[in-house]
Amino acid sequence: MIKQLIDIDGYWEVIVYYNVDYNFFNDIAFELKAIGSPVEKIDDVYYNLKYKAKAVTCSNIRKHISVVLFNYHKNRYDYINSIVHEAEHVKQHMLKAYNVDDEGEPPAYTVGYIVMRMLMINHKLKLL
DSSP states (O other), X not given: OEEXXXXXXXXXXXXXXXXXXXXXXXXXXXXXXXXXXOHHHHXXXXXXXXXXXXXXXXXXXXXXXXXXXXXXXXXXHHHHHHHHHHHHHHHHHHHHHHTOOSOSHHHHHHHHHHHHHHHHHHHHHTOO
């Protein structure tokens, strides 16, 4: 399991876990609790991620923080698809927090920046 911290110019913090190791899910649960996720939601995240989802994003728009969790993916294209998908959720939560419309260049650059940062760590660590 690999942890990445992304600071989006002081506006938002993104904590990303790649290839979640369920032996360490208590550490992730602690992180989720720290951003304000209720215990029931953490239980749902665990269940969905372990049995259904390829990735999950949890955000606290008041604290301007998101936690993104990626399961192991079987191929690089599937991983890239999940990265783009979850980066879009982070962008949506950011725009909601700052009351910004989701159109035009700023939202497009924002999601592009998040995806780029996630792909950089993936490339560097050879996850893809």
